[in-house]
Amino acid sequence: MKPIASLSLDLDNKWSYMKTHGDAGWESFPTYLDVVVPRSLEFLRERNLKITYFIVGQDAVRDENKEAIAQISNANHEIGNHSFKHEPWLHLYSKEELAEEFEKTEKALENITGQRTIGFRGPGYSLSPTVLEVLAERNYEYDCSTLPTYIAPLARAYYFFKSPEMTEEEREKRKKLFGKFSDGFQSLKPYKWQIGEKSLVEIPVTTLPFFKTPIHASYVIYLSTFSKTLARTYWKTAIEMCRMTGTPISLLLHPLDFLSGEDAPELKFFPAMNLPVEKKLEFVGEILEIFAEKFEIVNMRQHAETVRRESIKSLIVETAKS
Ligand SMILES: [Zn+2]
Numbered sequence: 549m550k551p552i553a554s555l556s557l558d559l560d561n562k563w564s565y566m567k568t569h570g571d572a573g574w575e576s577f578p579t580y581l582d583v584v585v586p587r588s589l590e591f592l593r594e595r596n597l598k599i600t601y602f603i604v605g606q607d608a609v610r611d612e613n614k615e616a617i618a619q620i621s622n623a624n625h626e627i628g629n630h631s632f633k634h635e636p637w638l639h640l641y642s643k644e645e646l647a648e649e650f651e652k653t654e655k656a657l658e659n660i661t662g663q664r665t666i667g668f669r670g671p672g673y674s675l676s677p678t679v680l681e682v683l684a685e686r687n688y689e690y691d692c693s694t695l696p697t698y699i700a701p702l703a704r705a706y707y708f709f710k711s712p713e714m715t716e717e718e719r720e721k722r723k724k725l726f727g728k729f730s731d732g733f734q735s736l737k738p739y740k741w742q743i744g745e746k747s748l749v750e751i752p753v754t755t756l757p758f759f760k761t762p763i764h765a766s767y768v769i770y771l772s773t774f775s776k777t778l779a780r781t782y783w784k785t786a787i788e789m790c791r792m793t794g795t796p797i798s799l800l801l802h803p804l805d806f807l808s809g810e811d812a813p814e815l816k817f818f819p820a821m822n823l824p825v826e827k828k829l830e831f832v833g834e835i836l837e838i839f840a841e842k843f844e845i846v847n848m849r850q851h852a853e854t855v856r857r858e859s860i861k862s863l864i865v866e867t868a869k870s
Pocket of ligand 1: 558559560670672
């Protein structure tokens, strides 16, 4: 039997890329979901894959996106929560702001799809003990907002210790918290967050064992613009290293893996947007085929259920109250 691996797509919309990049015009929430959703669904259908789409709440409250989001659910893919406003500084939100952020997204998505989200991925892999606490209170089963790299934990530590409202006592407490909490950012393998009585399965976005460089599809496509052979070799090596180290893979797709500059001229500045869409899809198909030879590909919910059944390491999340 092949080991399990999961596949998900973060449905970042055109406006969220423009917002991050500081481009004017994002405030009217320009969308490409009507193009990228049918295209990605067709691609997955041809390969008989059922995955998880992480969707932004802001998109689910706008009429022009509802048809596309309904198509995802009708095709039996899992719907996950990707926050409401898609701001990569979620770890700076208060508990109340987080609860509102999650509730609005859950409602909007449930209205369209009938699915209650049980999984979360933070925008820009942002996470904090408070985010985990709110997820546990809202009965989430899993989180997949950690990306084990060498850079991200340092950036986050900076934010944690810079918060101006913190008293000295709180700061000391946070330092201890951060010790335990940050352990999670190092792990390539799934584990559990223990939050009071509740627990959440954490499935890190897989990076290359030892080197911790990204292995999601966009990065491999980017490499392919220099050399297809290089990109293929990198990908095969990554799969093999994960297999050898017993690291379960959770692979990530993005809308730009299914789009070219012609589809979204505003995003032409992104890597590999000059590739014609047929070439891109052909290459994504190729790396997924290599992936499927070694692993059984499932959605995030199934991956989390499998992980929960195994005995895995637990990290205790101390919340502000405790
Ligand atoms: Zn995103």
